[in-house]
Amino acid sequence: MSKYGLRDKRFSENEVQLKKVSINGNICGEFVEFSMAQVYENKAENNIDAVYIFPLPDTAVLTGFEAILGGKSLRAIVEDKEDSYKIYENALESGINIISIDQDEDNIFTISIGSILPNETVKINITYMDQLLYEDSSFKLMIPSIIAPQSMEEEEVNKAKPEYKLSLNLLVESFNKLDIYSPTHGIHVHREDDTLCKVSFKEGQMLHKDFVLMMKETKNEEYSGMIYNYNNLDEEEGVLYLRLYPKLDYEEGHQTQNYDFLIDISDSMEGDQLEEAKNAVHLCLRNLDEGDNFNIIAFSEEVKVFSKEGKVPYNDENLEKASEWIDDLKVEPGANVFETLKYALQEKNREGNSTILLFTDDMVEEEDEIIDYVKEHINDNRIFPFGVDTAVNSYFINKMAEIGYGRPEFIYAGERIDDMVLRQFNRITNPQVDVISIDWGAMKVQRTYPRTIDYLYDREPISIFAKVSGEIGGKVTIKGKVGQEDYIKTIDLDKLDLDVNADLIEKVWARKRIESLTEKMRGERGEVRESMRKKVIELSKDYGIISKETSFVMLEEMEEPVLGMAISNIIPIQISEEAMENISEGYFLDSPSFFYKVDIREKMVEEGMDKEKAKKAIIYDRENLLRIIAKNQLADGAFCNKKEENHTKRLESTLISILAFTLGKEDVKIYMNQINKSLRYVLKSIEDNEGILNEKITHLVILALRSSIEKKLVRQPSRSIIEDHIDKLKNIIKENKYMDIQYISNSDRNIDLRDSTTFMLSLNEEKNIKEEFLINFKEGQNILDIAKLAIQKTL
Template sequence: MKSPNLIYDTDNNVILDKVDVTGYVCGEFVEFSTSYIYENRGGNDVEAVFTFPIPETAVLSGFEANIGGRTIKTTIESKEEAEKICDKLKEESSNFLLEEINANDFKISIGKIISGETIKLKISYIEELEYEEKSLKLTIPQIVEPINIENSKNLMNENDYKCYLNLLVEPFNEVEFESSTHDIAVEKGDGYIYKIYFNKTEYLDRDLVIYITEKELEETTGMIYENPKDNSNILYLRFMPDIEEEEENLVHEYEFLVDISSSMEGEKLLQAKNALQICLRSLNDKDTFNIVAMGDTLHYFNEGGKVLYNEENLILASKFIDNLQCEDDALIFEGIKHGLKDDHKGKENTILLFTDDIVDDEKEILDYVEKVCENSRIFPFGIDASVNTYFINKLARITYGKAEYINDNNKIEDTILNQFNRIRGLQVTDIKLDFGDMNVEKTYPRTIEYMYDEEPFSIFAKVRGKAEGVVTLTGMVGERRVQRRVSLNNLELEENANVIEKVWYKKRCDSIEQRIRFERSEVYNSMKNKLIELSKKIGVLTSKTSFILIEEVYDPVLNTAFKKFLPVNIKYEESDNIDDFCGVYYRNSLNKDFSEATRKEMMRILASYQFASGAFSDSILDTSEDKILYTAKSIIGFTEGKEEINIYKNLLNKGLSYIVYALNDEIENYSETTIIACYLAFNQSLKRIIIKNDKKSWAKKWNETFEKELIKRNIDINKAETILKSSIENEKLEDNTLKGLIDHLVLK
């Protein structure tokens, strides 16, 4: 995560004097306010710029500056109105300028800070926290000391400032907190209220990361926020379906449609190739697939149609992907027609389409798909900002798929893998909500097309009058009917509705932003005006609004204060964010010095080296024990870090199944190192909760089997990890081989 930063000129001594972070966490949402106090202790005046990023899942909700007695705050206007105001201010001179670089990066030109002057800056934003292994991850970015652009070495000592933390956490249920980055203290109040602060002197010289884990993760829970002023309540409900699998795995048919037009040249095509390699390795036995590259003509992996997923076809498909080259055009319409050619026969086909192209004949394509498609679903991936969002969203909507978008901060592999996991997993469809006798004014989302197994899903509802009784959710999993109920009488009634009310309106804005992409003309303009109205009401940015700075200027003659506009420059530029990894890999050659690679980079490469059987191996000629050992160590490498590994969940479960299959109940015939690796693989997989509930007893049984075998061989299981890593360290670590990659990942 990037960091807030003050940059100034001339050889002076601007210091960071104080940082104060306050936050209110409500369920999966948080509003942060961070104050920074800087002081110019040098002998000369300086010109300064303050840059601050906010997380990708956050939206800026406020900015305030106090500089030399001037108080500057923000208000929100439509982008058109903001540009008009800025045009009028161009002739005026102002040292203060707020620049919106992109949706998550801002820069403030503060202007002159005179010697001895103190400035105070305050940033506020609302963030939707993300789950990592069933825990909510809360991150507060590190703070970089002021940087003198004329002197790379700052004159002040590092961490010579006061730093305070005050978080109020209001979760759904009883929770535990863990931070490996800072020493935090937790105070529990009445009910489910917690206060978090630093236990000792700490600094934000590194990201502060706190994991919030519910002691019992319930399928259905929620909160009620009461607003006595207008006799209303906001319901905030969370569903996390845990659906039992059918005894027999469903067989899926896949069609991968890949744009290879000239605009995909370079990194985008390389990322798409790597993503396809990993998608193939997420298929199961009896699945069928085909790959169609859409260029000047259609290029088929198999001219005769879909093939069975097995080792031989996986190897051939991998070579086909590696050999793809860009051409001038992309026959998107012809590719979609091919994907739907058997739809009239009642065959369900899952189509994954990824493209960065602007489609010219969108109406003709959409009309065709709406007429022909009855059984298939299309999951389009729009790559790059120039993609036709209306077309992508409409295509997904009319086929009951889901659209995703790739941007600078979100690698194509992650997006596709998350989507693919949803497709492979169980889904609840035909969802209906029953609020009983409650007077519900609005809900977000308005309609629910899908819920995915073990993925949290939040629902908001505004209720006029009393909020009591039971909310019932019903849906279908295949041919089965499922039902989940939330008793509102068991939920906590909260009085502080400030954050959740902002979230409620933000969710309404999100809903309009999603739907406005499908519209044109009058409907589009009506939705745009509503979006601007809600954005101004809650003070949160949307795609149709921008910040305006206002300074209150006091006139002593008239004894009154006037509001003065200051300029805001909305100049969307390429982000200068550099990711931890390049994401460009070839399957044919590792060609990598793994000692310098990050864990995320190594996991991405390793994921593309799994065979259809589930084994991690670079050669079908490896011995059975080599494959078991490589697979077990690969699973250890994936599971022992703190990285998000949900996108690899299916691959890792296949690896565990392969180990059991390959052992063939002859565990006593394998080496000590192999058994230790198998034990650690199962043990850590259970700890990281990557195994579904209905398979946990199976995994625990094998974990116990490996443990008993180690005890039988007089091996201390508490030293198993140390023994394995020592055996790796005693060998020469290799580069450019799969074995070397796996060993580096285990030791990293």
């Protein structure tokens, strides 16, 4: 578990005592900045050469570090990476002390802070800026636990009593009213009004375990906003922060689409990367509809094609053949991206042009030649390239998206390829706003982030920041198209409760600009790139936000008793390039509030877990069970075993699979297309098969339909159709005098749906699905039991 703590780097026994911990911070909308101040005392009779251990959460950025001891303070400041290296070189030549930062594990760092004298205290203050995770309409903040330096015997004794003072002062400024609670600690919530409150700890709380704060939105506004005002010389300035949550209930008839999936099987993709890329294609195929056509091209040095005759129609037969073909893919030497793109752009389509998805981690040596060819032959095709791993040629990926009328996606360490690809594929296939213009009204807008917005995606939150001179108010109008229909959204700023007290909004804006410029640098070279790099350095230094172009140095300040004045020194930091990059890459650029994190493989390295246990942990993790179910959907929308021919069993398996997706707390919008396809299958099965609605099936249909609506996975007008079906099914229950279970009278709470499902499936008794019974399952079999096991894990 990631923890904070101070220890003597020379000895295993530690006589440093933690005296006090204070956590202070601000939450503004979906962003947070918090500081953790800790006071330690050396109880030993000798000096302690101390190091401080600190974790860095996956999405966080370190924005401050300070240590005060022995009449001096050490404070981290941001410096140009090249200048900091010169400072380091000069220090080596001059014999000046150098502070080191080491990376122990993926997100655990240690920093040397010097010698602590007997009975001396040291205060350490560390500050993070982060984007909150968003799950099931809730924002989630996690603050890692603290290692109180003591022996095991002392730890057991002190569990019964507080051994240090702990305080929390967290100001929460939200878009609308939040239900705030902690599943891990006792807290007080002091409310000023619906959008402003302070969170503090109840007396006697300790950080023996991670602190988790949950903030559930009581309503989901389509747009909301905040503003931070400040004075810059004689002119008032401000940063406007808008959060949009487009709800695009446009439902057009399905138009035939053509797809090419280009998958890199070069030897550099060996292992998890290839398996996840294969899963991504599996899942994309299951998001297609009848009438679509597709082909798959795998490339190493050789180009392999699923259908050499061209694209094939999407149906169960071709889906099964394609799935087997994908599963048989193995890594091979070489990566011929050029010939693969040529094949895809020249391939004869049954109708019109193609959407091409390219997955690669190749560095691409002949990039200019490929780019020129694609420019000439792209026509009305679109290319969506995915750069797998940070070593990928980002210039090529960006340029390929630019000339291919698509959007690039970079998949970083800690992100699942299949989840990220499916999110992007949903963007491609679902309704989206093609943004034509954003009118800021009478406001004097200096610049915005994002600088340009091409698309708004259905039910995907997006944050827009605008730096404004003068008064902020009036109306902001977004104009665009959803298909052939006009989209106009007017946001009346005067009706929003905009004012906030924290400068966090400006720092987030600066961080966004840094990340935006860093991203644009991937697609530029020469003077343009150098100009962007200088701007990144300027913003990093002005706002104290680390970036990939900057580094930390330590400012040492101490009082000179004779002269009666403070003396300052710059002390360099010795840190590896990899560790510095990890500290600076807290990546929330253009991030949806959903963060897809690889926590399954992390379970493999838990202490004491051998390979067999690790394998089971991966298989039976609930998120992985959902992937298995999704990967085994049939072309007509059914979730069931491939060879199942009994209509009732196919329907039951599909209904329980829908409940597996919809009853959990995870955000499952990446499966929205597949769930809606399965709902269409359910309604068609009921209409086409008289007598299929026995007592159990009828209840399961209501549960599946209702849970899909409550999970906000169904768009209008489909929602109205489904609600009409629910009413008809309730009448069938009354007419046939079927049992009356809880959900009929209590219609709105998700917990009632889980209780009702538990009752229907008898999952709390001897019929529980045992994980070990499924250890030898083959994908495509036992889908019903896998779905039941996934439901069990929600109860």
